[in-house]
Amino acid sequence: MRGDAVSPPEPRSFGELADRLQRPASVALVLPGLALPHLQVAEALAALGPTPRAALGDLLGVSAAESTAGLEEALGTLADHALVWPDGEGLLHMAAPLRQAWRTPLGLDAPLARLLADTTSEELRRMLVALGVRTTGNTRQQRLTALVDHYSDPERVAAMVAGAPAVTRELLERLAGHETGQPESQAEFAVLGVPGIPHADSEPGARWALERGLLVQDHRRYGATRMPAEVALALRGAAWHAPFAPVPPPVRSTPVSSADVDREAAAAATAFAAHAASVLAVCSASPVTRLKSGGVGARELSRIGKAAQCDDIVVRLALEAAYHAGLLARDGSQVAATKGYDAWAEREPAEQLAVLLQAWRTLPLTPTQARDEEGKVLPALAGTPPCEGCAQARDGLLTAAAHLPAGRGAKSAAELGPLVAWYRPLADQLPQDGTPFATLAREAELLGVVGRGALSGIGAAVRADDAEALAAACRRLLPTATRTAHFGADLTAVVTGTPSAGLAALLDAVADREVGGTASVWRFSPGSVRRALDTGRTPEAIAADLTAVAVGALPQPLSYLIDDTARSHGRMRVTSAACVIHGEEPALLAELAAHRKLAGLGLRLLAPTVLVSRTPLDKTIAALRAAGYAPVAEGADGTVRVEQNRHRRAVTPVPHPRAPGGASSRQGASARTQGSLAAVDVGALAATLRAAPPTAPEPDPASGIPFGTDTEEIVSGHARRLALADVRQLAHAIDDGLPITIEYVAASGSRTVRTLSELDLDPPYLYAWCHLRDDERVFTLSRIHGVMPA
Numbered sequence: 001m002r003g004d005a006v007s008p009p010e011p012r013s014f015g016e017l018a019d020r021l022q023r024p025a026s027v028a029l030v031l032p033g034l035a036l037p038h039l040q041v042a043e044a045l046a047a048l049g050p051t052p053r054a055a056l057g058d059l060l061g062v063s064a065a066e067s068t069a070g071l072e073e074a075l076g077t078l079a080d081h082a083l084v085w086p087d088g089e090g091l092l093h094m095a096a097p098l099r100q101a102w103r104t105p106l107g108l109d110a111p112l113a114r115l116l117a118d119t120t121s122e123e124l125r126r127m128l129v130a131l132g133v134r135t136t137g138n139t140r141q142q143r144l145t146a147l148v149d150h151y152s153d154p155e156r157v158a159a160m161v162a163g164a165p166a167v168t169r170e171l172l173e174r175l176a177g178h179e180t181g182q183p184e185s186q187a188e189f190a191v192l193g194v195p196g197i198p199h200a201d202s203e204p205g206a207r208w209a210l211e212r213g214l215l216v217q218d219h220r221r222y223g224a225t226r227m228p229a230e231v232a233l234a235l236r237g238a239a240w241h242a243p244f245a246p247v248p249p250p251v252r253s254t255p256v257s258s259a260d261v262d263r264e265a266a267a268a269a270t271a272f273a274a275h276a277a278s279v280l281a282v283c284s285a286s287p288v289t290r291l292k293s294g295g296v297g298a299r300e301l302s303r304i305g306k307a308a309q310c311d312d313i314v315v316r317l318a319l320e321a322a323y324h325a326g327l328l329a330r331d332g333s334q335v336a337a338t339k340g341y342d343a344w345a346e347r348e349p350a351e352q353l354a355v356l357l358q359a360w361r362t363l364p365l366t367p368t369q370a371r372d373e374e375g376k377v378l379p380a381l382a383g384t385p386p387c388e389g390c391a392q393a394r395d396g397l398l399t400a401a402a403h404l405p406a407g408r409g410a411k412s413a414a415e416l417g418p419l420v421a422w423y424r425p426l427a428d429q430l431p432q433d434g435t436p437f438a439t440l441a442r443e444a445e446l447l448g449v450v451g452r453g454a455l456s457g458i459g460a461a462v463r464a465d466d467a468e469a470l471a472a473a474c475r476r477l478l479p480t481a482t483r484t485a486h487f488g489a490d491l492t493a494v495v496t497g498t499p500s501a502g503l504a505a506l507l508d509a510v511a512d513r514e515v516g517g518t519a520s521v522w523r524f525s526p527g528s529v530r531r532a533l534d535t536g537r538t539p540e541a542i543a544a545d546l547t548a549v550a551v552g553a554l555p556q557p558l559s560y561l562i563d564d565t566a567r568s569h570g571r572m573r574v575t576s577a578a579c580v581i582h583g584e585e586p587a588l589l590a591e592l593a594a595h596r597k598l599a600g601l602g603l604r605l606l607a608p609t610v611l612v613s614r615t616p617l618d619k620t621i622a623a624l625r626a627a628g629y630a631p632v633a634e635g636a637d638g639t640v641r642v643e644q645n646r647h648r649r650a651v652t653p654v655p656h657p658r659a660p661g662g663a664s665s666r667q668g669a670s671a672r673t674q675g676s677l678a679a680v681d682v683g684a685l686a687a688t689l690r691a692a693p694p695t696a697p698e699p700d701p702a703s704g705i706p707f708g709t710d711t712e713e714i715v716s717g718h719a720r721r722l723a724l725a726d727v728r729q730l731a732h733a734i735d736d737g738l739p740i741t742i743e744y745v746a747a748s749g750s751r752t753v754r755t756l757s758e759l760d761l762d763p764p765y766l767y768a769w770c771h772l773r774d775d776e777r778v779f780t781l782s783r784i785h786g787v788m789p790a
Contacts, residue, residue: 030081031101032392036425037246041074042098044242045084047105047229049114050091059233061241070246106242107177112228113148115216127213131160147213148230157234161214168205172214175227176235248403249418256409256452265456266477269448273349273478274498276318276356278308278516280327280345281504283319284337293747293783295379296335309516313368316380317443318356320367323381325359335381349481349498350474357447357470361462366390368439371432373773376748384747385765385778389428396424397440398463401455410453413441448477487546489555491524503549509535510542524558529565539566575604577612579620581631584609597627711735711761718764718781726787733790734759734766743786744779755790 031039044059045051053075062071075092078084084094099105109115116124121140127147128135135146151157161172206225209215215225233240282304291297296319305315319335322328327341344352360367364386372378400419401410410416417436420427430439444450449459458477461470481500485493485507493507496519504520507513510532511522532542539562547554583589586608592598593605601623602614613620617633624631633641707713711731719727733740739757746752756768756779763781770777 030083031098032388032424032426033395034077034426036422037070037074037244038077039425040242040244041071042078042083042094043102043105044244045092045094046099046102047108047242049111049229050087050093052090053086053092056092059242060244062244067244067246070244074246108229108232109226110229111148112151112213112216112230113144115218115226115228116144116147116213118220119144119216127211130211131213151213151228151230151234154230154234154238157214157231158237160212161235164214165205165208168208171205172209172227172231173235175215176232245422248400248422251404251415251419252411253404253408253453254411255407256454257407258457261409261451261454261456262477263451265448265451265458267448268446268451269353269458269474270349270478270498272314272317272446272448273353273356274520275308275310275314275516276322277345277349277352277498277501277504278513278520279304279310279315279318280322280337280341281508282307283322283328283335284341284345285508287331287334287336288319290330290333290335290381291379293379293745293749295382295747297379298377301380307513309513312370313442314446316368316370317360317446319380320363320365321356321359324363325355327355328381330381345501348475348478350478351471353448353478354467354471354474357449357458357462357474358467360443360447361394361465362391363394364388364391366393366428366430366440366443368443369430369432372746372748372750373431374748374750375431376746376750378748382747387428389426392424393420393427393429393437393440396420396427397437397444398449398455398459399423401444401450401453401459402463404454408454413445413450413453414438415453416441416450484549484551485522486551487555487558489557491555491558491561493522493524495520495522506545506549509537510546524561526561526565529562530569533566533569539563575612576614578615579613579617581611581613581620582609592624592629595627598623709735714761714763715781719784720782721785722787729789730784730787734761739790741788741790742779742784743788745783745785747783751785757790 044056057071062068075084083098084092086092121143124143124147128143131150133146133150135142161169206215210217214231215227218224218226288296288300301312301315305312327338327344328335329338344355365384370378397416397420400416400423414435420437429436433439448456449462457473461473479497482495482497483500483503485495487493493511499520507522511524511528514523515521542562589609589611593603593611601620604612606612621631621633635641709731711734712727715731716727730740739755741755743753755771758769760767766779766781
């Protein structure tokens, strides 16, 4: 903390911050960026309510100088965000939305004063009589104050419970977590209304405690019995303390120098820049096909990786970063390169990498996540909703690496996982990771953000979100693009470093890439040279282009390969034809080929008695007959095809649509149809439209039945696989806040049945609390295949 006490901001600025923090969304933006001790202090304060700093320190077990400094630092950070402040009496207060972040902080229910807020004065009097406590007044507030003061002494509460009946003592200790040292979330069960909570008439020993205020019956929650926080803390004993970890966990480290870190980071970044250029070049040459359910599937990822000679993790990382940077975009059922890619491909490797690193820093997901909670393979570029926990995990990794001691690096980047969890405890961990944040650490190593277990110069610029510093670090660590190649007598071309866009395009056109990375290898073959000749290149041009980029002269075997392939190229030709015209009179066919009215058919004379046409057979015959000729059609076996008149018939008669209102309406519609468009009074029509009442929701296009609410119409427009009855049931649950059970098909194709509550519609997504995962999840409406009552 900055100073000896939590100093409140100036009144004006504090008021502005307080107004902003009254919105729960503002607290939700702050909480993910707090470290573990900050959240632990906030949770303890949420459990205690307004309390002195000394009481907060006692609950957290703060005694040593190190933990005291940690508490002061945590309070200072919370005060900087206007989440915690002291009042004139020295009590620490917290923002109400922050208190609501925990259902049962530390497993404790609300304080006694809050639980007894609706209790009558007579009920309070009976509790005081049962406790043997005398009051100085008879008002409700005086009795409540006396009861709260009585329970403010933990030793007195413990002595009272010790003298209670055995069955009552066992119940109270179990609810307080006294025996196991871990609190039983009795209060949380009460909030959720879960059966099995002790009631006055059902749980043995509960009545004795209810009569004395050790337990309070909440009539607003179906009579659920709740334990005040003061009672639970007293029963846990003076030795129990709330968890508090003011010091980061230790990380196994090793001495490293900044030069060693940058050297390893440069090698990794250079390799990734080359691989990313190869991946995007493959996508530019052949657009990536998307799955019907969305995203790029495993087969396409494997194809790209094989063509670019890199692993699946590199392909996913390059695709997601490039898509986020605008180098790739969806084009119907495919993902194709954009015009921005063409400009990016002409830049130096350092500039290319800087663009991808900036995109990676702001990605709303972990790009290399390959499996979901059930172990199913996930597609890339699936368009999943933003994941704040993934972004916080990335920020936590950069923060953890930056806070390592100077001259020290973790033995491996994966060992930074516990440190990431300390700096960002609300960050999301991937189900595919064997150790915490292992996938994210691997990404950082591949990008050169982390080297030798420490933050590199590139990583420091990424963490600072400084574009100029990032560009300078990339230029310093990455070499310039290589524009020459070494050609060998074994028909290979080797390029050290990252090849320039022009060199890579030339070699890709004439040879097949075998190895990529810090050194790339291409191999020439008759098929690769023939591929270049097919694009219109001449053997002389191929040899000249290769000589221009060669270090030394071209090897003789490569020159022979180009010449030998060129000699056999084009010895036979294949032309396209929609149909063939042949006859026994060369003069007639020559006349057809020269006929001006038949020029649109695309006729071409291949032999004196053979013509080919670019136009299909039926249209060619119709054009010849229209020009005065009498051709006949021929079948595939060479026989004349006999044409028959076929009358088209409808399968079933389709009735004419009826105009609403009977015959008179039909006549009126006919009369209106015969009218002239110019006769319409546009001004009168506009006035009529303005005066018309609001339109009702559109009817269901499948059945024609009108929708009952706008929610039904919105859900039906996105959840096209649902029947109207299911649409109405889901819309009713959304509007009335009811739980619902759905049959859901994930992007991986797995089918599950989930019960949802706390529904929040944000088309095309449905945000809800998933009882199967016990967490908030986002569901795509188009993947909901069935709806059932919860």
